[in-house]
Amino acid sequence: MNSNSREEILKRIRRGLHRLAIVRRKDENISPSSSSYKESQQKLEKLHKEMDERRLLLLDMFMNEITKVSGKAIILKSEDEIKDYVIRLVEEHSAKSLAIWESDFLKQINLREFLENKGLKFAPPNSKEEMAEADIGITEADFGIADTGTLVLIANEKQPRSVSLIPPIHVAILQSDVILEKMEDVFAILKNSLDETGSIAKLTSCITFITGPSRTGDIELNITLGVHGPKELFVLICP
Amino acid sequence: MEDIKVNFEKNSATALKNANLQRALKNAIDQFRNVRGKAVGEFEEWEQLRASARRIKEWTIGQLDEYLEMLEANVIKAGGTVHWASDAKEACEIILDIAKKHNVKSVVKSKSMATEEIELNHSFEGAGIKVVETDLGEYIIQLANERPSHIIAPAIHKTREDISKLFVEKLNTPYYKEPEELTKIAREKLRSEFLNADMGVSGVNFAVAETGTIVVVENEGNARFTTTVPRIHVALMGIEKVIPRFEDLSIFLNVLIRSATGQKMSTYVSFITGPKRNSDLDGPEEFHLVIMDNGRSKILSHEETRESLYCIRCGACIYICPVYKKVGGHSYGWVYPGPIGAIITPQLLGIDKAHELPFASSLCGACKDVCPVKINIPRVLLELRSRVISDRRVGAGFLLRIAVRLWRFTMENKGIYNLASQLSYILQKPWIRHGRLTSLPFPFSRWTKKRDFPAVAKTSFRKQWNEIKDLEG
Numbered sequence: 001m002n003s004n005s006r007e008e009i010l011k012r013i014r015r016g017l018h019r020l021a022i023v024r025r026k027d028e029n030i031s032p033s034s035s036s037y038k039e040s041q042q043k044l045e046k047l048h049k050e051m052d053e054r055r056l057l058l059l060d061m062f063m064n065e066i067t068k069v070s071g072k073a074i075i076l077k078s079e080d081e082i083k084d085y086v087i088r089l090v091e092e093h094s095a096k097s098l099a100i101w102e103s104d105f106l107k108q109i110n111l112r113e114f115l116e117n118k119g120l121k122f123a124p125p126n127s128k129e130e131m132a133e134a135d136i137g138i139t140e141a142d143f144g145i146a147d148t149g150t151l152v153l154i155a156n157e158k159q160p161r162s163v164s165l166i167p168p169i170h171v172a173i174l175q176s177d178v179i180l181e182k183m184e185d186v187f188a189i190l191k192n193s194l195d196e197t198g199s200i201a202k203l204t205s206c207i208t209f210i211t212g213p214s215r216t217g218d219i220e221l222n223i224t225l226g227v228h229g230p231k232e233l234f235v236l237i238c239p
Numbered sequence: 240m241e242d243i244k245v246n247f248e249k250n251s252a253t254a255l256k257n258a259n260l261q262r263a264l265k266n267a268i269d270q271f272r273n274v275r276g277k278a279v280g281e282f283e284e285w286e287q288l289r290a291s292a293r294r295i296k297e298w299t300i301g302q303l304d305e306y307l308e309m310l311e312a313n314v315i316k317a318g319g320t321v322h323w324a325s326d327a328k329e330a331c332e333i334i335l336d337i338a339k340k341h342n343v344k345s346v347v348k349s350k351s352m353a354t355e356e357i358e359l360n361h362s363f364e365g366a367g368i369k370v371v372e373t374d375l376g377e378y379i380i381q382l383a384n385e386r387p388s389h390i391i392a393p394a395i396h397k398t399r400e401d402i403s404k405l406f407v408e409k410l411n412t413p414y415y416k417e418p419e420e421l422t423k424i425a426r427e428k429l430r431s432e433f434l435n436a437d438m439g440v441s442g443v444n445f446a447v448a449e450t451g452t453i454v455v456v457e458n459e460g461n462a463r464f465t466t467t468v469p470r471i472h473v474a475l476m477g478i479e480k481v482i483p484r485f486e487d488l489s490i491f492l493n494v495l496i497r498s499a500t501g502q503k504m505s506t507y508v509s510f511i512t513g514p515k516r517n518s519d520l521d522g523p524e525e526f527h528l529v530i531m532d533n534g535r536s537k538i539l540s541h542e543e544t545r546e547s548l549y550c551i552r553c554g555a556c557i558y559i560c561p562v563y564k565k566v567g568g569h570s571y572g573w574v575y576p577g578p579i580g581a582i583i584t585p586q587l588l589g590i591d592k593a594h595e596l597p598f599a600s601s602l603c604g605a606c607k608d609v610c611p612v613k614i615n616i617p618r619v620l621l622e623l624r625s626r627v628i629s630d631r632r633v634g635a636g637f638l639l640r641i642a643v644r645l646w647r648f649t650m651e652n653k654g655i656y657n658l659a660s661q662l663s664y665i666l667q668k669p670w671i672r673h674g675r676l677t678s679l680p681f682p683f684s685r686w687t688k689k690r691d692f693p694a695v696a697k698t699s700f701r702k703q704w705n706e707i708k709d710l711e712g
Contacts, residue, residue, distance in 0.1 A: 006323035009478065009532045013304045015541030021322055069506070073269055094408040098603050125520040128468055149503035165463050183504070184489035192487055203317075203450055205522050206467075206514050214460040217500070218376035218392060218420040221267050221319035225377055228429065229460025229507070 007029040043188050051180065058146040058179045059237065065149030067202065069212030070225060073149075079109045082236055086111065086171065088139070089234065090120065095135035097121045099167055102158040107177065111138065121233040125160035137167035137230070143186055144235075145178040148211055152186055155206040164210060170230040172210075174237050243588055247595035254567045259609025260396050261280065261550035264567055272557045274501030274610075277492050282497065292494045293613045295487055296549040299537065306448040306481045307530060311578030313451025317513025319526040325373040327357035330531045334440065334473055335362055337527055341471055343437040347429075349455070349462035352390055352552055353475045353531060355574040356587075359440065370685060371432045373461035375425050384407045388568025388576060391499050391554040396567050420690075429461070439465035439523070443476035445491055445549070446528070448483050451512055456495060457504040466511055472523040473510075479548040491551065494611035498553035534587040543622045545581050549612045554579075556606035556616060561597055567595070571596065578606035582619045590626050594633040628643045638682075664695045 013019075023184035051058070065071045076082050089095070098120055102113050112122065123130040139159065151172050155161040162171050168225055180186055190207070214229030277286050299306055309372050324330035338346065346363055348354060348370060360381075363370040364621050372381040376393035380386065382405055387393030392404070398413055402421055406412045412424050441462055445454040453474050455462045482491060488510075496505050515522030520601045557563050557577030568576035572593065574582045581600055585593040597620050606616040628634045633644070649659050671674050675691040676686065686692060698706075 005325040005329060005532075008325055009323055009530075009536060010307065012532065012536035012540060013307075013478070016536050017301065017303070019302070065503075079381070093503045120380065128521075132430070132434055145504075150504055155519065155522065157516070157520065160469050160520040160522075161463070162521045165460060165467060182489075183541065184486065187486040187489050203452065203512050205317075205511065205513055205519055207510040208463065209504070209506045209510075211506050213506070214458070215506050216375045216459050217420060218379070218394055219397075219402055219421060220263070221270050221392065221395075222399075222418040224418050224422040226251075227426055227459045227461075228373070228433075228464055 025181045029142055032085070039221075045175045047180070047185055047188060049078065050175070054136050054181070055176055059176050060145050060179055061146035062174075062179050063237075065147065066212065066233075067149075068236060069149055070215075071212045071235060073235045073237060075239065077239065082109065082112055082173065082238065083111065085236060086115065087118065088113070089136065089169070093135060093169060093191075095120070095169075097123050097134045098128075098136045098138060099123045099125060099131060099134040099163045100138040100180045101140055101160070101163055105140050105173060106138070115184045125162055126174075128157065128162070128166070129160050131166045134167040136171060137163040137165075138171045138173070139164050140173040140175075141235075143189070144174050145181075145183055145186060147182045148201065151185070153208045153210060154204055156204045156206070161206050161208060164208065164227055168230055169234070169235045170210075170213075171236065174235050176237055176239050224226060240433045243573060243711065245584065245588075245593040247386075247570055247572060247593075247599050250572060251566040251599070254570050255565060256661040259398060259401070259565055259568075261565075263396050263398050264564060267392065268558055269509050269566050271392075271501065272711060275498065275555060275558070277504060278497040278501040281503075283704055284495070288490060289613055290492055292492050292551075292611055293549065295482060297614050299481060299483055300479065300545065300548055303481070303539070306483060307478060310446055310451060310481050311530070311700055313449065314513065314526075315451075315525075316438050317451045318516075318527055319451065319513045322527060322529045322530065324529055324533070325530040326533050327531075329473060330357045330529055330533065331359055331362040332530055333417070334359060335366055335368075336477070337471065337534065338363070338368055339366070339471060340435065341525075343471070344585065345369040345371070345432070345433055345436050346438045346440055347371050347373050347436040347461075347465050347469060348377075349439070349441045349457065350377050350393070351440070351475060352574060353442055353477055354440060355387065356533065357475075357638075359475075371429070371436075373429050373432065373459075373465060374457075375422065375459060377459075378425055378429065379405065384538055386569065386643055389554060389557055390579075391557075396569070418514060430601045433464045433468050434574050435467045438471040438473065439467075439469040439477065440473045441465050443474050443480050445488060445529075446476055446481045447488065448481050452485065453511050454488060454492075455493070455506075455509045456505050457509075458500070458502075460507055463507055463509055466509060467522055470523055470529070471525045472511075472514070473529065474508065476533060478530060478532055478636075479550075493602065495551050495553050498555040498609065498611045513638070537582075544582070544586060544619050545558040547586060547619055549614055550579055550583070551612060552579075553611055555609040559602060559605045559609045560600075561605070562601065566599075566701050572711040573598070578616045578620075579614075582614075582616055582623060585623055585627075590630055591632045594627045594630070597627055639703060644702050660695060660699055664697060 066073045123134040140218040142154045212234045213225045213231055215225050216229050217223050218228040316320050322333045324333055360370050372378050379394040379601045388396040403414055405415050468592040496502050512600045514526035522634040556579050560577050574585050574701050582595040585596050598621055602617045604617050649655050671694050674694050677691050679687045
């Protein structure tokens with residue numbers, strides 16, 4: 001029944017469009033707006049150069065925008081400052097259980113061990129019940145978008161998606177050299193993770209854009225924070 | 240779905256008398272128009288962006304079969320399963336089958352117009368499976384046992400007092416009035432639903448052909464829960480949701496989000512490619528994409544109205560429409576309200592089921608001006624009006640045909656026109672109230688029942704014009 005519907009639907013579409021013969025196009029012509037693979041590589045190089053030149057400006061833009069959407073951004077200058085800040089948050093919110101990513105930078109600064117030594121517990125991300133008890137989730141953004149104050153989180157085996165979703169407080173580390181200017185720059189870079197045939201080998205199961213804490217306007221368009229996702233978002237920016 | 244028949248005249252008359260609704264609509268709409276205007280105004284290249292979005296839609300729909308096949312292949316490559324549904328019934332059957340096969344007891348849903356369209360909740364309930372809407376607005380609507388009245392803000396017609404009473408009645412909570420308190424209750428109730436659900440059903444804002452990625456845009460995080468926590472994720476999309484490339488998303492996310500809520504960026508955008516990978520610690524074990532036609536290929540086959548399929552469901556036309564602002568979403572009788580509903584409902588349900596809708600517009604064109612993919616809604620409305628009029632079941636009757644001929648004859652003959660206007664000047668006298676005609680006898684009463692008609696002037700415009708010209712000499 002199912003495979004039948006497939007043929008029926010495609011047949012109806014072809015008939016409706018008066019498309020008798022199907023001419024396969026080369027991948028380069030897939031849509032009118034898009035650039036070729038080669039062009040996107042060149043764009044990427046240019047992008048990285050610009051990022052280096054304009055780092056301070058982009059940082060400023062990012063801070064400005066994230067504040068507008070009720071996120072809190074803090075610039076921290078060293079490993080110790082990050083640890084101090086996290087401990088302060090833990091104390092302020094009397095957090096007992098945390099969840100954390102195993103991303104490279106977080107491992108490098110040994111944040112998890114540091115917190116474990118302070119007597120804190122960590123919820124395993126594959127247990128939704130234990131995740132539901134976690135008070136703070138700690139992640140590291142793969143990119144930032146300055147124009148909108150957005151964090152880009154790429155899920156993989158070390159970076160489970162529920163850490164930025166289930167705990168009521170989300171703390172994201174953002175290194176200033178991954179702040180891009182616009183949303184389209186993220187797509188240009190992610191495109192680089194596709195190979196020349198457009199294969200999805202490197203695109204992971206989930207990429208998430210996060211711009212501020214969870215919000216709703218469903219009651220009289222009145223903005224209320226923390227309806228399902230985190231109520232508070234802290235972005236700790238390292239230069 | 241077959242037995243739906245829209246009665247716009249009756250529905251709108253009821254809505255106009257509902258003072259509470261009028262207040263809720265006015266507040267929300269005024270506020271929204273303001274915010275959207277700012278979001279669009281600050282974007283310098285808005286017009287180029289609209290033009291690009293339009294061009295990509297034209298291109299994609301023009302070879303839709305190929306892009307759907309590409310999408311299918313790439314979803315499968317990422318480990319997902321693809322199903323094709325010819326109509327609403329088949330879509331429900333497919334989703335129910337998946338649920339039964341996995342012994343699903345409870346389902347969480349994030350907001351999706353496509354699932355409203357097929358009345359998926361009824362199917363689940365009929366099979367004894369619990370289904371919970373998790374978008375706050377949809378949750379409120381589900382508790383009230385109603386239909387959404389706007390595609391972005393489903394509970395826009397309800398005031399906070401309405402919602403407070405509803406929560407007291409259905410959830411046995413104390414009477415809280417502030418949106419913050421009401422939201423907190425919903426958060427707690429829905430948290431446990433998310434953790435207990437076996438299956439999550441979401442919609443699709445865009446499906447990227449070249450990567451097999453589905454994109455879901457939201458602010459609350461309920462769609463993230465729906466697509467992350469339960470062990471099965473089912474996404475339902477209409478055939479028109481596909482776009483070619485990953486990078487086209489920067490155009491479409493920009494036009495969608497700014498038009499839909501007036502934000503620069505929504506709180507969450509999820510790009511989902513297949514189920515969780517083996518090494519991932521969380522995410523659903525299975526991902527199913529259901530690609531549904533349900534009348535869309537029929538729209539495609541009419542070149543004059545094909546652009547109806549370019550719609551990205553942002554809801555901007557709904558908020559801007561002066562008719563919607565007065566009659567509200569429920570008057571449109573089905574899941575799609577406002578100008579977009581007026582063109583899509585008759586085409587999806589059949590022209591005889593919703594023949595009043597193409598006329599539920601003053602053709603002012605505000606919808607066309609705000610549409611981010613530049614759908615010429617007034618032109619489509621005119622085309623549909625002509626289809627209604629020539630339809631044997633619901634079209635013009637004998638008397639109307641005669642009347643229109645008579646009107647045409649009068650308008651084409653100067654002498655008769657002058658005679659007719661002088662005659663009406665004399666005949667109207669008994670019915671004039673403060674310079675207006677407020678209640679004429681049948682058949683003219685069909686006009687004056689709804690609105691006044693200005694009284695016919697003594698001197699015709701043509702005569703006045705000539706006199707002024709002579710004076711100015």
